[in-house]
Amino acid sequence: MIRPIIAANWKMNKTVSESLDFVSRLMQLVIGMNDRQVVIAPPFTALYAVGAALKGSSIGLAAQNLSENKDGAYTGEVSARMLADAGCTHVIIGHSERRTIFGESNDVIRAKISMALQSGMQPIVCIGETIEERESGRTFDVIAKQIKEGLNQIETSDIKHIIIAYEPVWAIGAGKTATPEQAGEVHGFIRKLMEERYGEEPARRLPVLYGGSVNPDNIGKLMAQPDINGALVGGAGLNVDTFGKIISF
Numbered sequence: 001m002i003r004p005i006i007a008a009n010w011k012m013n014k015t016v017s018e019s020l021d022f023v024s025r026l027m028q029l030v031i032g033m034n035d036r037q038v039v040i041a042p043p044f045t046a047l048y049a050v051g052a053a054l055k056g057s058s059i060g061l062a063a064q065n066l067s068e069n070k071d072g073a074y075t076g077e078v079s080a081r082m083l084a085d086a087g088c089t090h091v092i093i094g095h096s097e098r099r100t101i102f103g104e105s106n107d108v109i110r111a112k113i114s115m116a117l118q119s120g121m122q123p124i125v126c127i128g129e130t131i132e133e134r135e136s137g138r139t140f141d142v143i144a145k146q147i148k149e150g151l152n153q154i155e156t157s158d159i160k161h162i163i164i165a166y167e168p169v170w171a172i173g174a175g176k177t178a179t180p181e182q183a184g185e186v187h188g189f190i191r192k193l194m195e196e197r198y199g200e201e202p203a204r205r206l207p208v209l210y211g212g213s214v215n216p217d218n219i220g221k222l223m224a225q226p227d228i229n230g231a232l233v234g235g236a237g238l239n240v241d242t243f244g245k246i247i248s249f
């Protein structure tokens with residue numbers, strides 16, 4: 001049985017003080033919740049302060065991106081080592097907004113995963129198809145390509161640190177969620193691919209999160225699917241009361 005992971009991706013929202021207000025409330029809400037892992041992904045500017053506030057708490061801290069390079073002359077970039085030093089335990093990699101707005105390829109994503117692992121952070125690797133890809137019957141091909149090119153070169157010994165988030169692009173910020181059955185079908189497919197590459201036991205232990213318009217009303221049905229092990233929440237993770245309802249699904 002995989003311990004469910006509920007993560008909030010704040011995207012480009014919240015100042016340092018807004019982040020700290022959220023976290024002080026969230027820390028109260030998670031007291032006694034040992035059967036699930038809660039993770040928050042503030043913007044870069046709030047990571048250090050939030051990391052300091054979270055010291056001793058079970059809440060994970062994720063960055064939303066990192067550089068594929070180790071260090072050096074890369075103006076504006078943030079390295080894995082810097083993020084780990086700021087208190088990050090996790091890092092979101094290959095979010096569809098990074099892929100589409102910033103042109104991140106599967107090759108770049110693979111390099112970023114490697115950097116995160118070297119610095120001891122758990123990558124939350126996002127994959128998912130667009131509406132055109134789904135409607136033309138290419139969902140499974142797209143997912144297979146993203147996994148093959150982005151994830152297949154990870155060492156077997158590292159696979160236990162990986163978290164996958166299936167986020168159908170058409171469900172992100174759309175108020176339109178994949179049905180639990182649609183999501184469950186793709187999650188099952190992802191697990192099968194990972195089993196073919198890494199074997200049964202690592203695939204069985206791999207957390208596969210769902211993301212795309214998750215809210216307090218649909219979280220229960222999504223989590224009832226056998227291959228859904230948690231959620232990556234966007235908009236509904238910005239308000240601590242709403243997020244509190246999601247984490248206590």
Ligand code: 13P
Binds near residue numbers: 234235
């Ligand atoms: P929404 O929950 O706002 O659809 O965003 C999902 C997402 O992109 C999380 O990474």
